[in-house]
Amino acid sequence: MSMHRRVLTLVSLALASVSAVPALAQGPVVLPIADAKARVAVEREIARAAARGLPVQPLIAKAMEGVTKQATGERIQVAVASAAKRLEQARTLLAPSTSVAELTSGADALAIGVPGAMLKQIRAAWPVERSVAMPIDVLTELVARGIPARHALEQITVLMARGATPSQIASLGTSVQADVAAGLAPDAALEVRARGVMSLLPSPAAAAASAPSGQRRP
Amino acid sequence: MSEGPDLLIERVRSTLREAPGTVPDPRRVAQLLSVVWESPEPSALRRWLDAWRVPSLSGVGATVVAGIALFAGFLTRGAVDERRAPEPFAATGSQTGEFPVQFASATLGETAPVLTQFVLDDAKAQRVSLVGDFNDWAAGATPLTRLESGVWTVSVPLPPGRHVYAFLVDDTLLVTDPRAPKSGDADYGREGSVVMVFAR
Numbered sequence: 001m002s003m004h005r006r007v008l009t010l011v012s013l014a015l016a017s018v019s020a021v022p023a024l025a026q027g028p029v030v031l032p033i034a035d036a037k038a039r040v041a042v043e044r045e046i047a048r049a050a051a052r053g054l055p056v057q058p059l060i061a062k063a064m065e066g067v068t069k070q071a072t073g074e075r076i077q078v079a080v081a082s083a084a085k086r087l088e089q090a091r092t093l094l095a096p097s098t099s100v101a102e103l104t105s106g107a108d109a110l111a112i113g114v115p116g117a118m119l120k121q122i123r124a125a126w127p128v129e130r131s132v133a134m135p136i137d138v139l140t141e142l143v144a145r146g147i148p149a150r151h152a153l154e155q156i157t158v159l160m161a162r163g164a165t166p167s168q169i170a171s172l173g174t175s176v177q178a179d180v181a182a183g184l185a186p187d188a189a190l191e192v193r194a195r196g197v198m199s200l201l202p203s204p205a206a207a208a209a210s211a212p213s214g215q216r217r218p
Numbered sequence: 219m220s221e222g223p224d225l226l227i228e229r230v231r232s233t234l235r236e237a238p239g240t241v242p243d244p245r246r247v248a249q250l251l252s253v254v255w256e257s258p259e260p261s262a263l264r265r266w267l268d269a270w271r272v273p274s275l276s277g278v279g280a281t282v283v284a285g286i287a288l289f290a291g292f293l294t295r296g297a298v299d300e301r302r303a304p305e306p307f308a309a310t311g312s313q314t315g316e317f318p319v320q321f322a323s324a325t326l327g328e329t330a331p332v333l334t335q336f337v338l339d340d341a342k343a344q345r346v347s348l349v350g351d352f353n354d355w356a357a358g359a360t361p362l363t364r365l366e367s368g369v370w371t372v373s374v375p376l377p378p379g380r381h382v383y384a385f386l387v388d389d390t391l392l393v394t395d396p397r398a399p400k401s402g403d404a405d406y407g408r409e410g411s412v413v414m415v416f417a418r
């Protein structure tokens with residue numbers, strides 16, 4: 001085997017190994033915003049967010065949403081800047097949570113008009129190691145269906161305290177969705193569906209007895 | 219020096235001894251042996267390459283292998299996170315009439331992606347793709363398949379949570395899902411559809 005051929009083979013296999021890791025094959029994100037000035041501004045906004053430790057994926061998605069919706073460059077720029085601001089607010093309100101899912105959910109809730117203090121209340125309802133992304137998503141959805149935020153928060157935090165799983169809380173959101181689509185008043189739908197989920201949960205005494213000490217509530 | 223040259227000398231000697239009808243020229247043999255003996259010790263890289271027992275490729279072959287590898291890497295870029303075990307899923311949404319239909323994982327828990335089916339009934343469309351916060355609203359990233367009935371469909375694994383999406387028809391027309399609730403859009407003023415995904 002000649003030295004030349006061996007080196008060639010080695011180089012080919014090294015390239016094959018590198019390209020087998022798809023993440024390494026990705027180049028920098030190029031935003032297809034036609035307005036060059038707006039594109040630079042958006043990319044700077046995303047870079048600033050990254051420098052502040054915020055997740056950039058939701059911001060890229062927000063910019064791409066604008067592109068797909070054929071928004072002007074200026075509007076995309078404003079939307080991305082607003083999204084970055086909401087992500088930062090969510091991070092403060094949900095501290096110490098830092099997961100992308102939780103921050104994104106928090107930012108979406110703020111975008112739809114959920115008061116920031118309610119995000120704090122949801123964060124406080126579960127131990128910090130447990131993600132509150134789903135309860136926040138359900139709160140957002142219930143508010144989007146026309147239920148007053150305070151009423152929705154009350155039902156969700158009661159379910160959280162009673163030991164409902166994220167899926168059980170999510171099922172509340174989808175059931176209310178379906179009921180409202182079928183013509184039921186949003187408040188009535190929430191009340192009846194919350195009762196339904198509650199009936200699946202153990203009694204407060206049993207939940208308190210079986211919960212880990214960090215989850216027990218006075 | 220190591221055993222290598224001694225073995226080589228022995229092989230040369232035995233070959234010369236076994237050669238029928240030939241009388242080796244002692245001077246030539248001595249010259250050959252001295253060249254072998256005095257040759258410089260190969261570098262560490264050379265010894266490592268000599269010890270390497272993998273068939274070599276020609277220049278064209280190596281180029282082809284590298285090209286295929288790069289192409290495969292390009293095609294699969296960004297796909298690592300989405301590769302989750304798709305089995306075993308059980309359809310649960312279809313019985314309740316909920317759309318988009320979700321196929322929940324029975325074993326992967328609350329945070330595992332849930333296979334979710336999207337459907338759009340548009341027999342006149344030439345192309346339909348799904349865009350949403352789960353695929354960065356990338357047009358063409360998630361194309362739907364047209365069935366003979368004219369119904370378009372695609373199933374994608376989505377992380378649990380609330381997702382906003384729409385259908386992009388013929389690369390230009392953004393339409394909401396008639397089967398799903400609507401989502402407002404303060405940023406761009408064009409509403410989308412909402413799906414709540416969770417393990418059932």
